[in-house]
Amino acid sequence: NFMLTQPHSVSESPGKTVTISCTRSSGSIDSKYVQWYQQRPGSSPTIVIYEDFKRPSGVPDRFSGSIDGSSNSASLSISRLTTEDEADYYCQSYDSNSLWVFGGGTKLTVL
């Protein structure tokens, strides 16, 4: 099976843009869709990106997703950062048997 590797933590200033990576260890990143979940402290995860780059209704367009075949990774970018964006972010994809695979999560600090 494969792993999805995320940086343990990232930090950025309010108003700036941050990008969180999610690197697939084997197999092509574009072989299965990637989702991104946001988990604020003390709350359940919520979906912010599905099918690589699609935003569910209610998610601001400051959130965007992309796939890069050359680095075999997916990325979540958040622009115009606010303190409300402070959270853990998890990427998720599927293996060949449809089993969900999660990344280890990235803690975003906005300071």
Added chain:
Amino acid sequence: QLQLKESGPGLVRPSETLSLTCSVSGDSIHKSRYYWGWIRQFPGKGLEFIGSVDYTGSTFDNPSLKSRITMSVDTSQNQFSLRVTSVTDTDTAEYFCARISGSGSYYRYYADHWGQGIWVTVSS
């Protein structure tokens, strides 16, 4: 507004069976376009997909847990359930139930609504 809520014991003895129920309100569980899933989060915050069930009772299980888990659905009560047998301390986690939505192949499905979670400790 769709709401999911987990219920069950917060403490389970090693080797016993963990039973959790997810009550769904605001939508019918009897819809073919959805799956109803269980995901757990370990103390170190890693997430693990446990499995999903549809309204017919058809399940998709995590192979690493398959021999120990049973999922079922009760459409009359608008609930679905999870049982994990022979628990050990490695099953200590927060357990979330979720609605899994999408279209087409299962690879296009994702958890669009989550319950608040229930913390389960396995300890004697």
